[in-house]
Amino acid sequence: VGERGGEPYVSTRIDSDPEKLERGLAHLVLTLIELLRELMERQALHRIEAGRLSEEEIERLGATFLALSERMQELKAAFGLENSELNLNLGPLGDLL
Amino acid sequence: MSVLLLYALVDADAELTPLPAGLGGRRPRKVACGRLAGIVSDHEGPPTAEVDSLWDYERLLEQVIKQTAMLPLRYGTTFADERALSAAVAAREGPLRAALERVRGAVEIAVRAPAEHRQPAGSDGVLDEAPSSPGRAYMLERLAARQRGRSLELELERAMDGLVRAWAPRGEGAHALLVEHAHVGEVARRARTLGLIASGPWPPFSFTGEASAAGERWASAAGERWASAVGERWASAAGSRT
Numbered sequence: 001v002g003e004r005g006g007e008p009y010v011s012t013r014i015d016s017d018p019e020k021l022e023r024g025l026a027h028l029v030l031t032l033i034e035l036l037r038e039l040m041e042r043q044a045l046h047r048i049e050a051g052r053l054s055e056e057e058i059e060r061l062g063a064t065f066l067a068l069s070e071r072m073q074e075l076k077a078a079f080g081l082e083n084s085e086l087n088l089n090l091g092p093l094g095d096l097l
Numbered sequence: 098m099s100v101l102l103l104y105a106l107v108d109a110d111a112e113l114t115p116l117p118a119g120l121g122g123r124r125p126r127k128v129a130c131g132r133l134a135g136i137v138s139d140h141e142g143p144p145t146a147e148v149d150s151l152w153d154y155e156r157l158l159e160q161v162i163k164q165t166a167m168l169p170l171r172y173g174t175t176f177a178d179e180r181a182l183s184a185a186v187a188a189r190e191g192p193l194r195a196a197l198e199r200v201r202g203a204v205e206i207a208v209r210a211p212a213e214h215r216q217p218a219g220s221d222g223v224l225d226e227a228p229s230s231p232g233r234a235y236m237l238e239r240l241a242a243r244q245r246g247r248s249l250e251l252e253l254e255r256a257m258d259g260l261v262r263a264w265a266p267r268g269e270g271a272h273a274l275l276v277e278h279a280h281v282g283e284v285a286r287r288a289r290t291l292g293l294i295a296s297g298p299w300p301p302f303s304f305t306g307e308a309s310a311a312g313e314r315w316a317s318a319a320g321e322r323w324a325s326a327v328g329e330r331w332a333s334a335a336g337s338r339t
Contacts, residue, residue: 045240055233062232077135 026079031086034072041065100175101128101137102144102156102184105300106193109163110135120153128179130186133193136161137182143175158300165202168193169300194308201264203275204298208288210249210270242269249293256287265303273303324327 044061047053047054076082102120107113116136119125123138131322136157144150154172158280161167175184186193231254248267253264253272260283276284281298 041239043235044244047242048236058236059230059232062230062234062236064232066232066235069235 023079023081026075027081027085028080030072030075030081034086037065037068038070098142098177098232100143100177101135101142101179102138102140102178103170103174103182104136104138104154105161105170106130106133106135106147106168106186106197107161107165108132110196113161113164114159118153119157120150120179125157130183133186133190133197135182135186135303136167138269140279144173155300162204162298162300165199167300168197168200168305169302171302176227190305197308199263200275200301200304203277203301203304205301205303206283206284206288206295206297207267207299208244208253208272208274208293208295209267210293246270252291253293256291257284260287263304267303275301275304 002088044065048058076086102123104119104125107127108131110133111127112138113127116125119138121140125136125138128135128137144154150244151172158167158169162169176185249270250272253283257274260280261274261276265275267273274284276298278298285295287298
């Protein structure tokens with residue numbers, strides 16, 4: 001329930017159930033990986049648009065991002081996570097992704 | 098264990114005509130929380146993960162927003178009793194009231210480009226790249242998606258000038274728009290002129306600010322699981338409204 005002793009809490013934050021704990025950790029780790037992946041990909045796209053990457057570099061970066069994207073899909077499926085779940089609410093700052 | 102399910106926050110002095118039944122046919126009621134009030138219903142426990150319940154929740158919110166300014170709470174936000182609810186709201190009353198002011202008199206309209214507009218070049222959505230350069234094909238597809246997104250934003254900004262109070266990106270080719278009630282029809286018309294799919298009006302979930310952050314803290318386990326389901330369900334309903 002959403003409160004305890006007058007103070008709100010979220011029961012899923014700390015849960016001794018090993019399965020839930022594992023999924024919670026996977027959610028956190030995959031969200032951070034997704035954040036880094038998006039940041040790196042945006043930087044790479046910016047450099048492509050600016051013409052600062054050779055064809056060989058574009059191919060190498062693209063293959064890396066493609067492989068990472070595929071691996072992320074596998075991990076999300078393994079932990080039953082959807083794309084829309086890979087996010088963190090930062091309160092007044094909004095969502096992380 | 099009985100709980101109060103919190104649907105939305107409204108002004109304490111908001112006058113509401115009788116609302117439709119909430120989850121499980123339970124009658125909603127207003128609980129004063131300082132200068133705000135919560136729309137709640139009583140239940141034996143946290144809500145279960147049922148699609149019907151989700152739509153009961155949505156229908157009630159739609160009725161509330163027709164009558165007064167409202168901050169919708171994420172599905173599954175529950176409290177043990179009125180005292181607990183009042184204390185939780187009181188602790189954030191200032192930011193919550195500011196969030197309510199931001200959405201006062203407005204609703205959310207979702208716009209998105211049809212799938213065919215979001216796909217990259219090529220009849221089946223795959224760029225015409227040699228199989229020997231999958232990395233380059235991937236990067237070019239991402240680049241094209243980014244450029245399509247920018248193009249859509251520019252078109253929307255031009256077309257909706259003066260009609261939209263706030264924007265929130267919702268993934269590739271999709272935006273949530275905060276629109277005053279009086280402008281809903283015109284926004285939908287202009288969106289269609291651009292070849293976009295518009296749906297709504299929806300409760301302004303994308304613009305609730307502090308209520309969203311508070312809901313994150315208050316949400317029960319059921320709400321955590323179903324928050325994403327709410328979004329997906331509404332997204333799938335896009336086009337059936339407006």
